[in-house]
Amino acid sequence: MGWFADNQWYVAAFAGEIGDGLLARTICGEPLVLYRSGDGPVTALSGLCAHRGFPLCEAPSRLVDGQIVCGYHGFTYAADGACVAVPGQTRIPSAARLTAYPVTERDGLVWVWIGDPAGAERSAPPRAPWLAEPGWTVVQGLEPLAARAGLLIDNLLDLSHETYLHGGHIGTPEVAETPISTEPGDDGVLRISRRMADAACPPFYAKSTGLSGRIVRWQDIEYFPPCLYTLHSRVAPTGALPGPDGSDPDGYHVEIVYAITPETEHSTHDFWAVARDFALDDEGVSTFLADANRTVVLQDVTALNALELSLQRHPGHRREVSIKIDTGGLAGRRMLARLGVDDPTVTP
Amino acid sequence: MGWFADNQWYVAAFAGEIGDGLLARTICGEPLVLYRSGDGPVTALSGLCAHRGFPLCEAPSRLVDGQIVCGYHGFTYAADGACVAVPGQTRIPSAARLTAYPVTERDGLVWVWIGDPAGAERSAPPRAPWLAEPGWTVVQGLEPLAARAGLLIDNLLDLSHETYLHGGHIGTPEVAETPISTEPGDDGVLRISRRMADAACPPFYAKSTGLSGRIVRWQDIEYFPPCLYTLHSRVAPTGALPGPDGSDPDGYHVEIVYAITPETEHSTHDFWAVARDFALDDEGVSTFLADANRTVVLQDVTALNALELSLQRHPGHRREVSIKIDTGGLAGRRMLARLGVDDPTVTP
């Protein structure tokens, strides 16, 4: 056991983060270096030179003609990780190579496979199609979280905290009051639903949709352990439901996506995105939703950083009492345990 | 053994520090949250929510109608630690409660009992009556010390250091030169006396009393392990002694009080107070004594922080040679050892 699930796809970056420079990113404790060759595919290699371990993302390491040249002694690597030049000799030791990580770029996300590369061929990362599909407008960001990944997963699987931590932004009393339904996730996907038939409309939705007054608010979570969390959010005037054929002219749909990628045992890459199917070209709405969601993310980051610090300072004082709101989070922990991931309450 | 004495009263705060907000304070490694209900008594509860361990002193945790509402999921606690509300259900699990610490408020100090609560009923904290009694004027403060508590106890029990570390403030050559007498402390109180019949008057006393020239200077320590240190200080013109009936019209009396409360193994709450029985309404004297004593406390803090760092960096280089000035400090260490506290030279 431990805090990292091996043999899994993780989001390493948004597609737009990777260009013709070297991007360093540590994932599940492994140092990676990422770059893109021209308009071509993304390359993900282990980030320490095979010679003396110099970090390939540290200047003066650099990319020359699509190959990484180590800034310390000039070991040069091709995109498949093979060393193609060393100083002072033409023979290149066969051991001089970097690990090449399987990469999948899809839905505007760059996924890397952590574990035995053979497994990557038998598995595909889960989808978040709204992030790169016509009919949706997206705002997104990445926040560093100084807390173990499990705390963020707990957080996202129990949205009752919106009422308290995010009151005035996305939380209203109805969120904490409305019971959830949880599907056990036997198919590898955890589904948690909270459907509010008559709720106050928080500023996040009032300002972006123009709705005023009471609303129908649905929160339908699909979590694909370990990395991808999607929240299908639907708001509409009270009483307005989708038609029997699935048409939903009165509903506003927001797809809220989090990719929860462990950086180290005690830090996490908190990727977030908000896709909407309304006001597609309205930059004011885009700016508002980007600011509002980032504010909410930072409220979580502040709280979870404090919780992480407290857990580290007071390891013996961690007790938990679970209630109905925790059904979803506990189900998530059980699914993670089957992947070899310990509870965030256990210090590995 | 270890560095914390269990089943003891510790000063958690000055009475005036605690109002209608939540005060976080870690004592002997335990995170507490303190508040006062109106003009009523002080409540001291364990500071981490029973649900998921969120720190109850972190915003947006807050006090609502005398009850703590956790800022993460809204668990709500009464002053006895019982949980009175949780989100999404009316049934409250019996395990959802905070530890309530016994509290005694006396002499302007808020004491909490660390250990088995039953012991609190069989024991009362020691007294420092001058801090809240007519006939005395008090200045006080609290400094964070980044050093193990034992280093501050060593420091206070051997005042010969005044000559070197506090020269020009409270130290004169006579302090280091004058022998001390030490009572073994069989009654649980350690008494150390240094009585100088003819000493220079340091600025601390010259400026506050108006005395000039040589003085009689008595330093009579009473230390109540582990937490309370009192120094009965008497200065008077040379030759002026108390009468046989205890009357002392020529003497100036200053009661210097320290409460030494371990925060963590390597940090300490350094509470200090200076009470005087002269110039009671002279604000100039109050300001001077507050500034002067804080300066002295900060000299100790700076020195002990450096000593702590050195002990941590060079654990193998800790050797001690003790001389007569250390008789008091060594007696203090023996008394602490009987309470289960290791020497500050031992890293637990």
Add this chain to the structure above:
Amino acid sequence: MGWFADNQWYVAAFAGEIGDGLLARTICGEPLVLYRSGDGPVTALSGLCAHRGFPLCEAPSRLVDGQIVCGYHGFTYAADGACVAVPGQTRIPSAARLTAYPVTERDGLVWVWIGDPAGAERSAPPRAPWLAEPGWTVVQGLEPLAARAGLLIDNLLDLSHETYLHGGHIGTPEVAETPISTEPGDDGVLRISRRMADAACPPFYAKSTGLSGRIVRWQDIEYFPPCLYTLHSRVAPTGALPGPDGSDPDGYHVEIVYAITPETEHSTHDFWAVARDFALDDEGVSTFLADANRTVVLQDVTALNALELSLQRHPGHRREVSIKIDTGGLAGRRMLARLGVDDPTVTP
């Protein structure tokens, strides 16, 4: 094994660093305090008071009449480490003494012996005569390095990195391309030579000598483990060689000296000096060489600090592949291993 070689001379300071104040310096994890009595010899004593371990370099500790007075309780020490005064009594415990470290001041360097003092009499530190001899002009400096000493030794024994890390300053393509010869060091000195018959002249030499065009460039390293590294550097116009009698009117000679003194397991004192036998009185050349070499040293410091951090963060990711350029560095590691020093790849 471990990362410090015991029973060795180490450079503690440049001679000019030590005056009539107390200089604190930690060497191989041992805290020392150094000072000079008037124009006399340098004294090196253990830096923690024998009484309660207070750091003798921390104010208000100070030097009074050539004796250290501890700032905490006034223990006073003579230059041989003997305690000569304690507070409150005339008898001085015989255990109250500081360790006096053997000191040798030579070539502008202050060497201290770490280990059994008896060994110091059977051994002399290696020489770097150019630093204090007529006919040479010297610039020098000391940079703190937040990395284990072995990484700097690796760095200096493999100068092929000049081409990559110091390109535009001292590196040109020929350095990495030209093979080295390594003498095994059976006499306790490791000799590594790289002689370039036709090389570009890097700015470091072009601006200091006035040479332009192609040059002969010799790099002859003599490393005296564990501490002293000397690089005999000769540049001259292409084709200009020393005469059979050793005369070398066309050559410019630069003696580059590094003293690599471990501070702690993960930090190092990086002493550097550059001595030249030309333009002796040209302050412009001195300023240029001081700036240029410091720039190069800081490039190493930045790179090695990053490498150290990476080694600490990713201990399991340290792999090494060695090639011909590493012959010198690996020979150095073998010599250090015979002195009891582990490879920098091993975390002690």
